[in-house]
Amino acid sequence: xxxxxxxxxxxxxxxxxxxxxxxxxxxxxxxxxxxxxxxxxxxxxxxxxxxxxxxxxxxxxxxxxxxxxxxxxxxxxxxxxxxxxxxxxxxxxxxxxxxxxxxxxxxxxxxxxxxxxxxxxxxxxxxxxxxxxxxxxxxxxxxxxxxxxxxxxxxxxxxxxxxxxxxxxxxxxxxxxxxxxxxxxxxxxxxxxxxxxxxxxxxxxxxxxxxxxxxxxxxxxxxxxxxxxxxxxxxxxxxxxxxxxxxxxxxxxxxxxxxxxxxxxxxxxxxxxxxxxxxxxxxxxxxxxxxxxxxxxxxxxxxxxxxxxxxxxxxxxxxxxxxxxxxxxxxxxxxxxxxxxxxxxxxxxxxxxxxxxxxxxxxxxxxxxxxxxxxxxxxxxxxxxxxxxxxxxxxxxxxxxxxxxxxxxxxxxxxxxxxxxxxxxxxxxxxxxxxxxxxxxxxxxxxxxxxxxxxxxxxxxxxxxxxxxxxxxxxxxxxxxxxxxxxxxxxxxxxxxxxxxxxxxxxxxxxxxxxxxxxxxxxxxxxxxxxxxxxxxxxxxxxxxxxxxxxxxxxxxxxxxxxxxxxxxxxxxxxxxxxxxxxxxxxxxxxxxxxxxxxxxxxxxxxxxxxxxxxxxxxxxxxxxxxxxxxxxxxxxxxxxxxxxxxxxxxxxxxxxxxxxxxxxxxxxxxxxxxxxxxxxxxxxxxxxxxxxxxxxxxxxxxxxxxxxxxxxxxxxxxxxxxxxxxxxxxxxxxxxxxxxxxxxxxxxxxxxxxxxxxxxxxxxxxxxxxxxxxxxx
Numbered sequence: 001x002x003x004x005x006x007x008x009x010x011x012x013x014x015x016x017x018x019x020x021x022x023x024x025x026x027x028x029x030x031x032x033x034x035x036x037x038x039x040x041x042x043x044x045x046x047x048x049x050x051x052x053x054x055x056x057x058x059x060x061x062x063x064x065x066x067x068x069x070x071x072x073x074x075x076x077x078x079x080x081x082x083x084x085x086x087x088x089x090x091x092x093x094x095x096x097x098x099x100x101x102x103x104x105x106x107x108x109x110x111x112x113x114x115x116x117x118x119x120x121x122x123x124x125x126x127x128x129x130x131x132x133x134x135x136x137x138x139x140x141x142x143x144x145x146x147x148x149x150x151x152x153x154x155x156x157x158x159x160x161x162x163x164x165x166x167x168x169x170x171x172x173x174x175x176x177x178x179x180x181x182x183x184x185x186x187x188x189x190x191x192x193x194x195x196x197x198x199x200x201x202x203x204x205x206x207x208x209x210x211x212x213x214x215x216x217x218x219x220x221x222x223x224x225x226x227x228x229x230x231x232x233x234x235x236x237x238x239x240x241x242x243x244x245x246x247x248x249x250x251x252x253x254x255x256x257x258x259x260x261x262x263x264x265x266x267x268x269x270x271x272x273x274x275x276x277x278x279x280x281x282x283x284x285x286x287x288x289x290x291x292x293x294x295x296x297x298x299x300x301x302x303x304x305x306x307x308x309x310x311x312x313x314x315x316x317x318x319x320x321x322x323x324x325x326x327x328x329x330x331x332x333x334x335x336x337x338x339x340x341x342x343x344x345x346x347x348x349x350x351x352x353x354x355x356x357x358x359x360x361x362x363x364x365x366x367x368x369x370x371x372x373x374x375x376x377x378x379x380x381x382x383x384x385x386x387x388x389x390x391x392x393x394x395x396x397x398x399x400x401x402x403x404x405x406x407x408x409x410x411x412x413x414x415x416x417x418x419x420x421x422x423x424x425x426x427x428x429x430x431x432x433x434x435x436x437x438x439x440x441x442x443x444x445x446x447x448x449x450x451x452x453x454x455x456x457x458x459x460x461x462x463x464x465x466x467x468x469x470x471x472x473x474x475x476x477x478x479x480x481x482x483x484x485x486x487x488x489x490x491x492x493x494x495x496x497x498x499x500x501x502x503x504x505x506x507x508x509x510x511x512x513x514x515x516x517x518x519x520x521x522x523x524x525x526x527x528x529x530x531x532x533x534x535x536x537x538x539x540x541x542x543x544x545x546x547x548x549x550x551x552x553x554x555x556x557x558x559x560x561x562x563x564x565x566x567x568x569x570x571x572x573x574x575x576x577x578x579x580x581x582x583x584x585x586x587x588x589x590x591x592x593x594x595x596x597x598x599x600x601x602x603x604x605x606x607x608x609x610x611x612x613x614x615x616x617x618x619x620x621x622x623x624x625x626x627x628x629x630x631x632x633x634x635x636x637x638x639x640x641x642x643x644x645x646x647x648x649x650x651x652x653x654x655x656x657x658x659x660x661x662x663x664x665x666x667x668x669x670x671x672x673x674x675x676x677x678x679x680x681x682x683x684x685x686x687x688x689x690x691x692x693x694x695x696x697x698x699x700x701x702x703x704x705x706x707x708x709x710x711x712x713x714x715x716x717x718x719x720x721x722x723x724x725x726x727x728x729x730x731x732x733x734x735x736x737x738x739x740x741x742x743x744x745x746x747x748x749x750x751x752x753x754x755x756x757x758x759x760x761x762x763x764x765x766x767x768x769x770x771x772x773x774x775x776x777x778x
Contacts, residue, residue, distance in 0.1 A: 107146065111159040114166030116173065123177050139183040143190075146174075152193030160205040160214065171214060175221055189224045198231040199247070207253050212260050225249060225265060226272045235278055246286030247277035254283055254304045255290045262304060266311045273312045280322030283308055288328050291337045298339040305340070306347075310354050318344075318357070325385055329378060333390045336397030342406050345374065356706055361713070368721050373713035374408035376700045380712075381686055388412070392679045401672035404679055408714045412699065413679050415714075420689075420697045421682040422551070428685075429548045435476045436541045439516065442469040443538050470520055477516035484510040487684060504563070505547045512540040550681060556674040557667075564666045564673075565659050573655045577618075577647060584643045585610040591630040591639075604630075618647045 110118040126145050130138040146155045159170045178187040192200040203223040206214045219225065226248065233242035245255040250271060253261040265271050276282055281289070284305060291301045305328075309318060321327055326334060332341040348360040359375040379387045391403045404410060445466065484506045515537035522530030546562070549555035589610040604610040616622035617640070624644065630636040666673075686694065700712040 107155050108148070108158050111155045111170050111174070112162040114162075114164040114170060116166055116169055119170060119173055123173070127181070135182060138181060139186070142178070142181055142183055143186055146187065147190060150194070151197075152191060154187060154190045154202070156187065156202045157190075157192075157200075157205055160202055160209055160211070163209055163211065167211075168214065171217065175217075179221075185222055188218060188221055189227070191227065192229075192231065194231070196231045196233045196242075197229065199227065200229040200231065200234075201227050203227065203249050204229050204252060207249050207258065207261055208256070210256070210258060212258070212264075215261055216264060219264065219268065225268055225270050226275055228275070228277055230278055244286070244289055246281065246283060246289075248275055248283065250308075251277070251281075251283040251286040254308060255286055255301075257300045257304070259304070259307070262307065263311075266308065273308065274314055274317055274320060276320070276322070280324070282317065282320050282322075282328070284318060284320075284328040285322055285326075285331055288332045288335070288337055288340055291332075291340050293338075295339075301340065302343045305343070309357055310349070315354075315356050327378065330385060330387065330390055333387050333403060334394055334397075336394075336399045336403065338399060338402045338406070341403060345379070345406055345408065348372075356709055358705070361703065361705070363715070368719050369717060370720070371715060371717050373701075373703050373715055376408065376412070376712045376714050379408060380412060380699065381683060382694075382698060388679075388683060392676065392683055400676055404675060407716055407718075411716050412714060413682060415699050416682050416686065416697075417678070419699070420693075421685050424685040424688075425548070425551050425681065429551070431476075432545065432548070435473065435480075436538075436545065438469050438476075439473050439534075439538050439541055442466065442473060443534050470523065473516055474520045477513040477520070480509055481513035481517065483688075484513065504567075505544065508540060508544050509547075512537050512544060515540065550674060550677045553671070553674065556677065557670040560670040560673045560677070561663055561666050564670075565662050568662050569655060569658045573651060573658075577651055580643065580647055580651070581611060581614055581618075584639060585614055587639055588614070588630075588636060591632060591636050604636075614643060614647075617644055618652070620648065 106118065107122050109115070110122060126142065130141045133141060147153070156171065156174050159167055159174065175184065175188065178184040189201055192198055201224065203215065203218050203225070204227065206218055228247040229252075230247055231242075234247055235244060236242035245252045250262065250265045250273065253265060266273065274282060277286075287301050287305050287308075291298055318328055322331070324331075329341065329344045332344065344359065346360045347358055348362065349355055349358045361373045363371045363373055365371070377383060378385075381388050387409065391400055391409065394400065397403075404413065487506050488510065515533045519530045519533035519537060522533060546559050549559040585607055588604045589607045592604050604613060613622055617624075624637070624640055686697075689697065698712075700714045702710060703713045704710050
């Protein structure tokens with residue numbers, strides 16, 4: 001008989017090349033006793049060693065040599081006690097060895113180093129120790145021997161965490177041992193109990209280590225496919241504490257670009273593709289989350305997303321929401337994943353069984369021109385948590401302008417502006433202009449002298465006009481305060497960053513309205529200080545007219561530059577300048593002696609006058625003179641010179657340089673910022689419309705994708721000179737629905753070119769219903 005006769009052919013293939021003869025013999029003996037038909041042959045190349053977050057190569061110093069330090073150790077007395085218990089009070093096997101090296105740590109050491117000889121010996125010893133136990137007690141004993149008490153890590157997990165040439169053989173022996181002794185299900189599906197890696201099983205580790213053959217083996221042996229790794233490492237709250245790849249084996253395989261494993265899991269009838277993890281994410285959410293601004297990575301993410309979506313039997317997988325109420329498409333918009341969002345919005349599937357998954361439908365094509373219908377579900381503001389709302393109001397991402405440039409978002413905003421927003425914008429401008437005019441007239445033609453003490457008296461000149469003007473501005477200011485308060489605090493509660501980037505005009509409108517109301521109440525109650533509030537409100541009101549420059553592209557871009565210069569450069573300059581002004585003002589005012597009676601005092605006699613004089617020096621209107629009224633005239637002059645150098649020479653010139661740099665930088669982004677501002681204006685106007693007007697201004701047309709699948713779609717005609725000769729596709733033979741249609745039937749079937757097979761299609765042209773026979777093909 002030959003050397004390996006009696007060993008199954010597949011088992012012989014599991015023996016890695018170059019294994020010493022003695023090790024081959026031991027491995028043969030271990031494989032003869034077990035069923036090895038489920039184990040695939042290893043590849044010819046050596047197994048790679050991956051990074052090991054659960055078995056780190058960085059270990060703390062320990063005096064125990066040769067032991068498995070990275071696994072929690074069980075004290076020798078505990079091991080000896082349990083062995084005695086399971087051996088009915090007899091001495092444990094090899095008590096001398098047990099005291100020196102705990103058998104459990106030796107098992108972990110053997111599987112991590114791929115020591116097949118030691119593993120077979122240790123398993124045999126464990127089997128002999130459990131010979132006198134009942135089946136259930138023996139199974140409990142084996143699980144205890146093969147599992148770390150502190151972390152829940154089994155020897156199988158340990159072997160998969162330390163990939164080497166002998167790992168397939170080690171896994172084969174462990175699973176065969178578990179099968180023979182009746183605890184395979186408990187052993188193969190054992191989960192980590194340690195907090196960081198809680199819930200992880202051997203299947204998760206095999207997928208993470210990219211061991212496709214071992215993954216197949218584990219699944220065939222009964223590994224649970226729908227487990228969830230819920231530890232902190234897999235859902236890190238802070239950066240660098242771990243990484244999110246989803247919690248399920250399917251999500252892990254998809255996010256790490258393992259198409260073979262994904263296909264294996266998708267084809268398994270036990271796989272629950274719709275399972276959600278701790279944050280409510282499905283595998284599609286996980287793919288969106290790990291996508292980055294890398295073309296190579298986005299390509300495989302999109303392929304995985306498309307494969308899972310098409311393969312899944314549940315066609316509503318993409319509509320599942322996570323705990324934040326976001327679908328994968330909405331999550332892509334919120335996190336600024338441009339490529340993924342573009343794929344989802346423009347996804348067009350021709351196969352009939354998966355056509356329901358399409359969000360774009362090509363109605364007709366003529367040369368380079370194509371007319372496509374884009375699904376508006378979850379895109380337009382008529383849907384809850386729409387894409388438009390998410391993108392426009394989300395200041396946590398920097399590429400909102402790129403997302404708004406995608407179709408159908410771009411065309412949808414353009415149509416909203418043309419249909420109703422520009423008219424509402426014009427009306428708002430006229431009302432605001434009128435309001436400021438009245439406010440200016442009321443401020444300029446206010447009661448003066450003694451008449452100002454009787455605000456409600458109509459005896460003085462223009463008394464009726466003054467009263468009417470006051471009533472008009474208080475009503476307007478009250479409406480403005482309520483409206484802007486709702487926009488800032490209720491419509492989209494925003495943080496400081498959002499207010500400064502998008503809503504600072506709303507804050508200025510709110511402040512101006514409050515000042516107007518204060519001035520009116522002070523005036524009506526005869527408080528003279530009403531004039532201060534009124535003047536401030538008037539100045540701020542005219543400055544707020546810059547808000548309406550966003551209706552024109554050239555003026556809007558110029559206004560954006562002004563805003564950015566003020567927010568980025570002027571505020572920083574003012575902060576530093578006020579520090580210098582305050583410090584030098586106090587110092588100079590302190591050097592001035594008290595003026596004798598009848599003498600002309602110095603201009604720096606008080607802090608307030610010193611501030612004014614220093615400001616004059618800053619803008620070049622002051623004089624550098626020795627103040628003889630000061631206690632130390634020379635020191636006084638040196639302070640003035642230092643102030644001029646620091647402010648007039650240094651700070652002002654630095655401000656000019658920074659402003660020029662800001663304008664140059666912002667000029668490239670100003671158009672995008674202007675488009676974002678106008679998009680927000682459009683949505684704000686739409687929110688203010690009554691319900692019946694919203695329904696009237698709703699965009700899109702009804703289209704039937706399939707039976708019982710009616711959608712609201714937006715028609716967009718596109719010209720693609722570089723692609724049309726490669727992608728000549730159309731839905732209908734003739735562009736019969738191109739103009740004025742509000743209903744399109746996209747559920748066309750292939751039919752012979754005969755008159756008998758023509759079918760009627762109802763078309764609505766401007767509310768006039770006609771029935772036309774149209775020949776349609778796919």
